[in-house]
Amino acid sequence: MKRDMMRSNLFPLLFAFAFLFSPVFSASDLILAKVDRRIDLTSQIVRIATSLKVENTGSDVVSEILLSFPENHAKHLAYLKAIVSEGKGKAKTSSGVGLPVKAVQPNDVPPALTIYSVSLPKGLGKEHSLTLDVLAVFTHILQPFPEKINQGDVQLLLFQESAHYLSPYAVKAQSLTLKLPDARIESYSKLENAKLQGSELKYGPYENIPPFSYLPIVIHYENNLPFAVAKELVREIEISHWGNVQITEHYDIIHAGAQSKGEFSRLDYQTRPYLRGASAFRRLVAKLPPRAHSVYYRDEIGNISTSSLWGDSKKTELEIEPRYPMFGGWKTTFTIGYGLPLQDFLFGLDGKRFLNISFGAPIYELVIDTLFVKVVLPEGSKDISVSAPFPVKEWQETKISHLDIVGRPVVVLEKNNVVPEHNEHFQVYYKFNSLSMLREPFMLISGFFFLFIACIVYSHADISISKSSASYLAKLQWDEVQATTQLIHGIISRCLTAHDKLEASLHDLSRTGDVQACKATRKSVDSSLKELSKELKQPLTFLQSCPQATQILPKVEELVTKERELQEKLVVKHTTVVDGYEKKSSGREIENRIASYQQKITALKREVDDLMDFIDEI
Ligand SMILES: *[C@@H]1O[C@H](CO)[C@@H](O)[C@H](O)[C@H]1NC(C)=O
Numbered sequence: 001m002k003r004d005m006m007r008s009n010l011f012p013l014l015f016a017f018a019f020l021f022s023p024v025f026s027a028s029d030l031i032l033a034k035v036d037r038r039i040d041l042t043s044q045i046v047r048i049a050t051s052l053k054v055e056n057t058g059s060d061v062v063s064e065i066l067l068s069f070p071e072n073h074a075k076h077l078a079y080l081k082a083i084v085s086e087g088k089g090k091a092k093t094s095s096g097v098g099l100p101v102k103a104v105q106p107n108d109v110p111p112a113l114t115i116y117s118v119s120l121p122k123g124l125g126k127e128h129s130l131t132l133d134v135l136a137v138f139t140h141i142l143q144p145f146p147e148k149i150n151q152g153d154v155q156l157l158l159f160q161e162s163a164h165y166l167s168p169y170a171v172k173a174q175s176l177t178l179k180l181p182d183a184r185i186e187s188y189s190k191l192e193n194a195k196l197q198g199s200e201l202k203y204g205p206y207e208n209i210p211p212f213s214y215l216p217i218v219i220h221y222e223n224n225l226p227f228a229v230a231k232e233l234v235r236e237i238e239i240s241h242w243g244n245v246q247i248t249e250h251y252d253i254i255h256a257g258a259q260s261k262g263e264f265s266r267l268d269y270q271t272r273p274y275l276r277g278a279s280a281f282r283r284l285v286a287k288l289p290p291r292a293h294s295v296y297y298r299d300e301i302g303n304i305s306t307s308s309l310w311g312d313s314k315k316t317e318l319e320i321e322p323r324y325p326m327f328g329g330w331k332t333t334f335t336i337g338y339g340l341p342l343q344d345f346l347f348g349l350d351g352k353r354f355l356n357i358s359f360g361a362p363i364y365e366l367v368i369d370t371l372f373v374k375v376v377l378p379e380g381s382k383d384i385s386v387s388a389p390f391p392v393k394e395w396q397e398t399k400i401s402h403l404d405i406v407g408r409p410v411v412v413l414e415k416n417n418v419v420p421e422h423n424e425h426f427q428v429y430y431k432f433n434s435l436s437m438l439r440e441p442f443m444l445i446s447g448f449f450f451l452f453i454a455c456i457v458y459s460h461a462d463i464s465i466s467k468s469s470a471s472y473l474a475k476l477q478w479d480e481v482q483a484t485t486q487l488i489h490g491i492i493s494r495c496l497t498a499h500d501k502l503e504a505s506l507h508d509l510s511r512t513g514d515v516q517a518c519k520a521t522r523k524s525v526d527s528s529l530k531e532l533s534k535e536l537k538q539p540l541t542f543l544q545s546c547p548q549a550t551q552i553l554p555k556v557e558e559l560v561t562k563e564r565e566l567q568e569k570l571v572v573k574h575t576t577v578v579d580g581y582e583k584k585s586s587g588r589e590i591e592n593r594i595a596s597y598q599q600k601i602t603a604l605k606r607e608v609d610d611l612m613d614f615i616d617e618i
């Protein structure tokens with residue numbers, strides 16, 4: 001049964017390649033004397049490192065080498081780098097500047113192939129040879145099979161390749177090694193020359209293979225590493241010339257491995273370790289620059305303090321632990337933020353300044369479907385230009401925050417299909433007049449100055465009021481209104497603290513599964529909210545009866561109403577979640593049930609906060 005399914009799955013692919021065997025590509029002077037391929041299948045990102053010994057057997061100088069990929073691989077290609085290998089034998093270095101690579105479409109190549117052309121730094125003459133090291137990185141190319149698994153199942157993947165190196169050139173000698181995770185190998189194509197040694201699968205050597213030869217192989221194996229994919233990541237890098245680079249990263253993450261089917265059972269998850277969901281992930285680790293400070297991690301509910309941070313002089317590592325374990329198909333969104341010392345990333349050159357910082361995300365082995373990097377420059381920056389090591393979409397925006405007059409220029413870079421290999425440095429150059437740096441302090445200083453003058457005028461005016469006059473009495477009454485308003489502010493703020501306790505009890509519930517503790521918290525919060533509501537009555541009645549309060553009364557009443565509404569919603573949400581836990585509903589089901597409240601709660605929280613700020617200023 002299983003075997004049949006697998007076969008039907010692969011048939012279209014095999015057909016697609018059937019016609020590739022015809023030698024349509026015009027005879028080339030180049031041949032590949034030796035090809036060694038190593039494919040790393042140990043994570044969700046597939047890396048194919050190929051070493052090609054290229055020989056020119058013709059009489060013309062050759063200046064480009066073609067690389068070909070079957071279309072089903074090419075569409076998942078995230079990164080391609082080719083370098084001329086210096087040094088001989090094993091002591092080769094794989095770092096170095098990549099050669100220019102571009103997609104081309106020679107007429108005589110079959111359409112199911114994608115061809116890249118690598119430009120050589122200098123032409124390859126007659127009977128000369130060179131060694132080219134090519135690294136190709138692919139995402140979303142491993143196919144979970146089965147696609148849906150139960151909570152306790154391991155995750156199995158399918159990978160399809162050709163045992164022969166697919167190339168427009170004839171290949172004299174070649175071999176292929178696949179590095180698999182240290183786990184079960186369900187099956188692999190048992191060709192004549194196949195050999196499995198531990199977790200390494202070898203095909204070849206093969207000799208004298210004609211151009212465009214394709215010999216399909218399939219490997220079906222276990223891999224339980226986190227398939228963390230950011231559907232979208234927005235990295236904001238804000239430069240402040242006062243000494244800080246602030247980084248804020250908004251992640252929208254999905255577990256893109258085999259989908260989890262059936263209900264999630266926390267009981268199973270906690271009590272039976274073997275059912276822990278072998279492919280679920282509980283944490284992600286981000287490698288931040290060495291002198292990162294003020295690190296935080298929060299999700300839509302609030303700061304998460306259970307995450308931990310450690311580091312040395314080379315790096316700072318942040319462990320990100322979502323509120324629930326992530327099973328296949330599950331999603332989470334969160335934000336991490338940190339500050340970096342300006343002098344580590346901002347430099348000067350020819351009267352310009354430039355930011356030099358890494359492009360990709362700090363999380364290990366993360367695939368990013370769409371990455372936006374936004375660099376927020378200081379207000380007044382001019383002549384902005386970007387230098388990136390690979391093509392990116394680029395445009396400019398403006399960000400206005402307080403104390404800004406015209407807003408800060410923002411350079412936005414967009415790139416799809418980003419892998420850790422894209423964590424290279426990029427630069428943003430700009431001109432900046434240091435005088436404009438003084439604008440913000442100047443505004444602050446002049447602001448304080450005016451406030452100071454106003455205070456002097458006010459206190460003088462105050463003294464001049466006669467203590468028996470009507471205006472003096474009015475002032476006394478106004479003071480009382482103010483004091484009462486502050487009293488109400490204080491009571492509401494205690495209500496908000498109680499709300500937080502309620503929400504925190506839900507976080508704890510999701511961590512510990514302790515329903516009783518959660519209910520106990522609910523009980524104590526309920527009673528303190530009742531007390532607070534009683535306390536509120538008297539000051540509110542006073543304000544309603546006081547003619548001087550007519551201006552502010554509507555806002556105060558609105559605050560009281562909104563707080564009560566918020567309280568009701570939070571209580572309903574609490575009841576729903578606790579019920580869900582008692583009935584052992586899945587995490588996702590509970591999420592769905594509270595989704596509509598959650599929106600309303602967020603909106604109400606904002607309204608209440610705004611009203612609190614307004615009233616605080618009276
Ligand atoms: C979260 O923590 C950061 C850094 O400690 C802090 O600046 C921020 O105000 C906190 N946010 C909340 C909602 O507590």
Ligand SMILES: *[C@@H]1O[C@H](CO)[C@@H](O)[C@H](O)[C@H]1NC(C)=O
Pocket residue numbers: 356357425427
């Ligand atoms: C940017 O920083 C990296 C790493 O420190 C360094 O290798 C590179 O040369 C720098 N680039 C420029 C243009 O300064």
